[in-house]
Amino acid sequence: MFRFIRYIGRMVLRALEEAGGIFLLFFQSLYWLFRPPFRGVIFLQQMEFIGTKSSFIVGLTGLFTGMVFALQTSYALRLFNLEYMIGPSAVLSLTRELGPVLTALLVTGRAGSAMCTEIGTMRVTEQIDALHTMAVSPVQYLVVPRIVSGVLMVPLLAALFSLMGALGGYLIAVHMLGQSPNVFITETLYSVDANDFYLGLIKAMVFGLILTLVSCHKGYRADGGSAGVGKATTEAVVLASVTVLISDYFLTSWLY
Amino acid sequence: MAVLIEIRNLHKSFGSQEVLKGVNLQIEQGKMTVILGVSGCGKSVFLKHIIGLLKPDEGEVLLEGEDLTKATEVRMNQILKRFGMVFQNAALFDSMTVEENAAFPLREHTRLAPEEIHRIVQEKLRLVGLPKIETKYPSELSGGMRKRLALARALVMDPEIVLYDEPTTGLDPIVSDVIEDLIRETQQRLGHTGIAITHSLKTCFKLADQVAMMEDGKIIECTTPEGFRASTDPRVRQFLASTSKGPIKIKE
Numbered sequence: 001m002f003r004f005i006r007y008i009g010r011m012v013l014r015a016l017e018e019a020g021g022i023f024l025l026f027f028q029s030l031y032w033l034f035r036p037p038f039r040g041v042i043f044l045q046q047m048e049f050i051g052t053k054s055s056f057i058v059g060l061t062g063l064f065t066g067m068v069f070a071l072q073t074s075y076a077l078r079l080f081n082l083e084y085m086i087g088p089s090a091v092l093s094l095t096r097e098l099g100p101v102l103t104a105l106l107v108t109g110r111a112g113s114a115m116c117t118e119i120g121t122m123r124v125t126e127q128i129d130a131l132h133t134m135a136v137s138p139v140q141y142l143v144v145p146r147i148v149s150g151v152l153m154v155p156l157l158a159a160l161f162s163l164m165g166a167l168g169g170y171l172i173a174v175h176m177l178g179q180s181p182n183v184f185i186t187e188t189l190y191s192v193d194a195n196d197f198y199l200g201l202i203k204a205m206v207f208g209l210i211l212t213l214v215s216c217h218k219g220y221r222a223d224g225g226s227a228g229v230g231k232a233t234t235e236a237v238v239l240a241s242v243t244v245l246i247s248d249y250f251l252t253s254w255l256y
Numbered sequence: 257m258a259v260l261i262e263i264r265n266l267h268k269s270f271g272s273q274e275v276l277k278g279v280n281l282q283i284e285q286g287k288m289t290v291i292l293g294v295s296g297c298g299k300s301v302f303l304k305h306i307i308g309l310l311k312p313d314e315g316e317v318l319l320e321g322e323d324l325t326k327a328t329e330v331r332m333n334q335i336l337k338r339f340g341m342v343f344q345n346a347a348l349f350d351s352m353t354v355e356e357n358a359a360f361p362l363r364e365h366t367r368l369a370p371e372e373i374h375r376i377v378q379e380k381l382r383l384v385g386l387p388k389i390e391t392k393y394p395s396e397l398s399g400g401m402r403k404r405l406a407l408a409r410a411l412v413m414d415p416e417i418v419l420y421d422e423p424t425t426g427l428d429p430i431v432s433d434v435i436e437d438l439i440r441e442t443q444q445r446l447g448h449t450g451i452a453i454t455h456s457l458k459t460c461f462k463l464a465d466q467v468a469m470m471e472d473g474k475i476i477e478c479t480t481p482e483g484f485r486a487s488t489d490p491r492v493r494q495f496l497a498s499t500s501k502g503p504i505k506i507k508e
Contacts, residue, residue, distance in 0.1 A: 121350075130348075
């Protein structure tokens with residue numbers, strides 16, 4: 001019994017320590033964000049890595065998600081003769097939920113893991129210490145550009161995801177299920193308004209912050225050689241994904 | 257000779273393990289101080305306190321009277337521009353070429369034109385004897401070349417104080433000797449203050465103007481190389497004799 005309580009206590013302490021570390025890194029990043037020097041090239045490189053280079057996989061996933069969604073809902077909606085709702089239901093789900101969440105999970109897997117590995121390797125090979133001894137703040141040099149890029153690029157990627165998803169839904173509804181293009185478009189435009197889109201973008205922005213912050217934090221605190229970096233990367237992907245999904249619930253209940 | 261850095265009563269623990277147990281040391285300006293000790297005696301931890309990578313639980317690191325342990329991060333970054341550091345495993349940026357590595361501090365802290373930076377980098381690379389390999393990446397270099405590049409990077413801002421973390425560990429005896437000569441030569445030519453940590457007696461005697469021996473988290477002897485050789489402290493005698501029999505017990 002005591003062992004169990006001790007185990008719970010240790011888990012709680014570890015969770016608190018982790019959360020504390022993440023918040024600390026967040027505030028350090030805020031502090032360094034507004035201090036010179038501003039390294040434009042590094043920001044652009046990170047935006048390219050997180051944004052441009054993720055766009056193909058995000059667009060592709062978006063397209064197929066939209067297609068599957070339209071196909072699935074068409075079976076249910078046919079039962080009630082509500083097939084004209086395929087467009088609205090697909091696009092609403094994409095912009096409000098699937099776009100931001102799936103994009104965040106994809107970017108976590110693709111860029112978050114790479115970020116954690118890179119920073120973690122720099123930590124265990126003393127490159128971060130070297131930055132410090134050369135009077136360069138490692139948080140400003142490594143963490144800030146990644147977080148800013150995440151906050152800016154994940155919403156754009158989520159928009160791309162939703163757009164491609166809508167296209168996928170259209171293709172299925174119109175070309176496979178024989179719906180009139182006019183019905184798909186007018187019903188969708190009638191049901192979906194700009195707010196759905198904006199709120200999805202706000203969500204994606206928060207997810208971008210979470211996934212970059214968690215990935216950088218895990219890499220920054222990595223120790224124990226290459227095995228330690230591997231462990232940190234696994235933990236970063238798991239923690240970032242879970243945090244994105246949990247915060248999605250709270251954001252949804254709060255924003256809508 | 258003037259004292260540049262003074263370390264007073266430095267204490268540091270990690271969890272329940274006390275690593276530094278009250279270190280006192282004076283570093284003289286323009287001289288090379290070598291901190292000697294067995295692995296695990298706390299010398300790396302000590303070096304990291306001098307350059308602010310670690311904060312002590314207690315004690316002071318005074319650079320010309322200013323306590324570095326209390327400096328803010330922004331102030332510390334100003335102070336750190338006076339330092340250079342050569343890491344044990346070189347700690348080169350593996351995503352950058354040789355030239356970009358050596359130029360990094362200049363690009364970060366000066367507004368020099370690219371041609372001027374190139375000229376300074378070339379001069380430092382020549383100083384450490386690195387042939388024309390500017391476009392290579394650190395992973396393509398040998399251990400000795402990596403050490404040379406680390407030295408060039410540490411010297412590129414003409415620092416007043418250079419720290420060397422185990423400068424010859426992991427190198428073969430001949431390359432070690434070359435690197436020792438290089439460190440000594442550059443230090444004497446440029447006149448900076450040097451602090452090196454090592455467990456190698458040979459490295460120590462080749463580099464040192466002042467030898468400080470660290471054992472169990474304290475400095476137990478601090479003197480000239482000649483004075484060190486003549487020391488009667490049993491722990492120093494054991495170290496000089498390079499034997500496992502004596503008062504220094506290795507914690508396996």
